[in-house]
Amino acid sequence: MGKGRLEAFSDGVLAIIITIMVLELKIPHGDDVASLRPLIPVFLSYLLSFVYIGIYWNNHHHMLHATQSVNGAILWANLHLLFWLSLVPFATGWMGENHFAPAPTALYGVPLLMAAIAYWLLQRAILRHQGHHSLLAAAVGSDFKGKLSPVFYLAAIPLAFVRPWIAGGLYVTVALIWLVPDRRIEKVLSSAKAEESETR
Amino acid sequence: MGKGRLEAFSDGVLAIIITIMVLELKIPHGDDVASLRPLIPVFLSYLLSFVYIGIYWNNHHHMLHATQSVNGAILWANLHLLFWLSLVPFATGWMGENHFAPAPTALYGVPLLMAAIAYWLLQRAILRHQGHHSLLAAAVGSDFKGKLSPVFYLAAIPLAFVRPWIAGGLYVTVALIWLVPDRRIEKVLSSAKAEESETR
Amino acid sequence: MGKGRLEAFSDGVLAIIITIMVLELKIPHGDDVASLRPLIPVFLSYLLSFVYIGIYWNNHHHMLHATQSVNGAILWANLHLLFWLSLVPFATGWMGENHFAPAPTALYGVPLLMAAIAYWLLQRAILRHQGHHSLLAAAVGSDFKGKLSPVFYLAAIPLAFVRPWIAGGLYVTVALIWLVPDRRIEKVLSSAKAEESETR
Amino acid sequence: MGKGRLEAFSDGVLAIIITIMVLELKIPHGDDVASLRPLIPVFLSYLLSFVYIGIYWNNHHHMLHATQSVNGAILWANLHLLFWLSLVPFATGWMGENHFAPAPTALYGVPLLMAAIAYWLLQRAILRHQGHHSLLAAAVGSDFKGKLSPVFYLAAIPLAFVRPWIAGGLYVTVALIWLVPDRRIEKVLSSAKAEESETR
Numbered sequence: 001m002g003k004g005r006l007e008a009f010s011d012g013v014l015a016i017i018i019t020i021m022v023l024e025l026k027i028p029h030g031d032d033v034a035s036l037r038p039l040i041p042v043f044l045s046y047l048l049s050f051v052y053i054g055i056y057w058n059n060h061h062h063m064l065h066a067t068q069s070v071n072g073a074i075l076w077a078n079l080h081l082l083f084w085l086s087l088v089p090f091a092t093g094w095m096g097e098n099h100f101a102p103a104p105t106a107l108y109g110v111p112l113l114m115a116a117i118a119y120w121l122l123q124r125a126i127l128r129h130q131g132h133h134s135l136l137a138a139a140v141g142s143d144f145k146g147k148l149s150p151v152f153y154l155a156a157i158p159l160a161f162v163r164p165w166i167a168g169g170l171y172v173t174v175a176l177i178w179l180v181p182d183r184r185i186e187k188v189l190s191s192a193k194a195e196e197s198e199t200r
Numbered sequence: 201m202g203k204g205r206l207e208a209f210s211d212g213v214l215a216i217i218i219t220i221m222v223l224e225l226k227i228p229h230g231d232d233v234a235s236l237r238p239l240i241p242v243f244l245s246y247l248l249s250f251v252y253i254g255i256y257w258n259n260h261h262h263m264l265h266a267t268q269s270v271n272g273a274i275l276w277a278n279l280h281l282l283f284w285l286s287l288v289p290f291a292t293g294w295m296g297e298n299h300f301a302p303a304p305t306a307l308y309g310v311p312l313l314m315a316a317i318a319y320w321l322l323q324r325a326i327l328r329h330q331g332h333h334s335l336l337a338a339a340v341g342s343d344f345k346g347k348l349s350p351v352f353y354l355a356a357i358p359l360a361f362v363r364p365w366i367a368g369g370l371y372v373t374v375a376l377i378w379l380v381p382d383r384r385i386e387k388v389l390s391s392a393k394a395e396e397s398e399t400r
Numbered sequence: 401m402g403k404g405r406l407e408a409f410s411d412g413v414l415a416i417i418i419t420i421m422v423l424e425l426k427i428p429h430g431d432d433v434a435s436l437r438p439l440i441p442v443f444l445s446y447l448l449s450f451v452y453i454g455i456y457w458n459n460h461h462h463m464l465h466a467t468q469s470v471n472g473a474i475l476w477a478n479l480h481l482l483f484w485l486s487l488v489p490f491a492t493g494w495m496g497e498n499h500f501a502p503a504p505t506a507l508y509g510v511p512l513l514m515a516a517i518a519y520w521l522l523q524r525a526i527l528r529h530q531g532h533h534s535l536l537a538a539a540v541g542s543d544f545k546g547k548l549s550p551v552f553y554l555a556a557i558p559l560a561f562v563r564p565w566i567a568g569g570l571y572v573t574v575a576l577i578w579l580v581p582d583r584r585i586e587k588v589l590s591s592a593k594a595e596e597s598e599t600r
Numbered sequence: 601m602g603k604g605r606l607e608a609f610s611d612g613v614l615a616i617i618i619t620i621m622v623l624e625l626k627i628p629h630g631d632d633v634a635s636l637r638p639l640i641p642v643f644l645s646y647l648l649s650f651v652y653i654g655i656y657w658n659n660h661h662h663m664l665h666a667t668q669s670v671n672g673a674i675l676w677a678n679l680h681l682l683f684w685l686s687l688v689p690f691a692t693g694w695m696g697e698n699h700f701a702p703a704p705t706a707l708y709g710v711p712l713l714m715a716a717i718a719y720w721l722l723q724r725a726i727l728r729h730q731g732h733h734s735l736l737a738a739a740v741g742s743d744f745k746g747k748l749s750p751v752f753y754l755a756a757i758p759l760a761f762v763r764p765w766i767a768g769g770l771y772v773t774v775a776l777i778w779l780v781p782d783r784r785i786e787k788v789l790s791s792a793k794a795e796e797s798e799t800r
Binding site (some may be wrong): 217285 | 415423432454
């Protein structure tokens with residue numbers, strides 16, 4: 001079964017998630033610059049979540065790029081991932097509007113944690129379908145980042161009740177870890193192509 | 201006529217339906233964990249509807265995968281299906297916000313019932329266009345689940361006025377029936393491919 | 401220049417237009433069947449607009465299907481069409497919430513009229529790009545429906561101030577005229593294909 | 601890496617941005633023509649932003665059309681552009697609802713300025729990936745408009761506090777500069793094709 005529609009549907013859902021988050025930036029009643037000030041935490045939480053969804057889109061893009069075909073298990077693993085990501089706008093809005101209060105900052109980690117687990121399940125479903133000697137298996141490798149992120153979220157959730165800024169710092173750190181370009185898959189793919197052309 | 205745009209448009213509408221439902225999860229005013237409690241029924245009804253839309257997307261994907269081309273009747277049958285599915289967010293929100301009260305729980309079954317009928321009409325329109333000896337015809341077979349689901353909805357709608365939880369249980373049961381992987385179409389397609397390659 | 405992205409972008413915008421209209425179906429506060437009654441005109445105006453957007457999507461699909469490539473003029477003519485269609489949800493909501501009062505019912509005709517003109521301009525831009533002896537030119541023919549519709553809208557707008565139901569009747573009539581399957585383009589295309597295969 | 605999903609995701613985000621802006625056109629409570637009057641500035645700012653997003657979609661379409669493949673840097677440069685464009689609906693709504701008051705009119709220039717810079721960064725990332733002797737490099741040429749626009753925005757932002765209509769005039773001027781069909785890329789592409797066919 002082709003992967004085209006899975007990509008198209010995921011692109012659609014991710015595009016909508018990333019865009020409806022901005023609706024939480026409610027237009028202020030005042031018309032002076034000062035009336036924008038209460039929006040700063042909402043804006044910052046929007047920025048953070050935009051980066052997170054961007055990272056997921058990017059990784060999803062890379063992973064599916066190295067995938068040849070999909071099956072029913074992959075379709076559902078993908079929907080499971082989209083479900084948790086669809087809750088990010090809610091968590092983002094609650095955290096932003098409450099200026100990073102403890103409970104909302106803790107809750108923000110829950111969809112991130114669940115999405116990280118869902119991504120790992122999706123990766124496993126694809127690897128099981130493709131075979132563990134596939135290009136993707138080589139590209140994923142030890143998946144250090146993928147294993148590190150849930151640990152950070154698991155730490156951030158209780159720590160948000162101690163000091164919310166610690167949890168915030170952990171969320172930002174995970175985003176930065178991922179933002180550093182992940183050339184693993186790109187590398188393996190291009191070296192595979194290089195080998196292919198050498199063999200010819 | 202190609203099926204590409206029908207798939208793309210359906211993907212777009214389904215992606216939006218699945219994502220705007222989450223807007224019903226209104227951000228609470230309080231900033232403690234307790235203020236999330238009233239959202240639990242809204243969350244549960246969102247989860248149920250997410251699974252339903254996911255099932256429709258999945259089945260739609262499989263059915264169109266086994267379809268070669270489309271005609272005007274199929275385009276309209278598809279729009280008819282999308283119309284009823286577009287009412288699911290409304291029914292979901294009303295049921296969730298009223299904590300599964302009788303009338304909203306009954307109404308929730310109406311778009312589900314109509315969508316099931318619309319899906320059946322779409323399937324028929326495709327079969328009429330493709331011929332009853334097509335791959336799809338073999339794959340659909342007796343369509344046991346497709347015939348069972350409307351019976352459950354028809355039972356759930358009046359029963360919601362007796363005991364809402366009976367209707368809720370029936371909705372969950374139908375979702376579970378469909379979640380069990382439906383390998384019919386996948387099977388027929390892969391055995392057809394196997395035969396093809398044997399013949400070669 | 402390929403037509404792929406023009407189709408994809410139009411599909412996206414039309415999918416969103418059709419789906420955000422349903423957000424006007426605001427969830428009622430009551431939890432009994434009676435609380436749905438005030439929503440009936442909103443529902444009916446949603447249904448009418450859903451059919452209209454469906455017709456535009458359908459016709460757009462057919463027209464672009466018979467188009468080989470696009471240029472800058474076509475891209476802008478298409479955006480112009482999408483602009484007027486993007487105002488349909490607003491007009492729909494105002495008409496529905498005011499139970500088909502005169503001014504909202506008149507205003508509903510304005511985006512429809514402008515979209516009909518924009519569609520005609522888009523068709524002309526494509527014909528100019530493709531040549532008047534193209535397949536599309538033959539398929540469009542005298543374009544009777546396309547010329548009739550604006551006349552109906554032009555009549556409906558002032559008549560809405562006399563009797564809103566006359567305007568409403570005209571809007572429904574135009575929708576029905578288009579719903580009757582338009583096999584012109586399908587016919588010409590399939591006969592062209594038949595001729596081609598005969599010649600071979 | 602293919603450019604297909606980058607185009608699809610961008611189309612999705614731009615389609616949603618352009619369509620959610622219309623949600624700021626809040627349905628008035630009155631049912632007479634006069635109740636539409638306060639919406640005129642909202643409508644005008646929607647129209648301006650629709651044209652801007654349309655220009656970006658158009659230019660994006662042309663630029664990607666002349667691009668063969670993408671890399672990680674391009675994916676992130678593209679997300680960066682989409683981030684600033686996603687703030688246009690907020691700025692549009694604030695400006696429209698406050699009837700072009702100084703601060704909102706100044707703020708409107710900020711996402712436009714940042715998007716212009718982001719577009720330039722995206723263009724550079726693509727050129728670096730494709731080589732400076734590529735078709736795109738020839739097509740972009742001196743990029744006069746691309747360099748002029750940020751100057752206009754930089755002037756408009758402080759001038760909005762002096763006289764908002766000056767800033768408004770500058771925004772409209774930039775839009776008109778871009779609306780004049782930009783045949784550079786189309787020209788270079790078609791002349792390249794002509795050369796190719798001559799050589800054959």
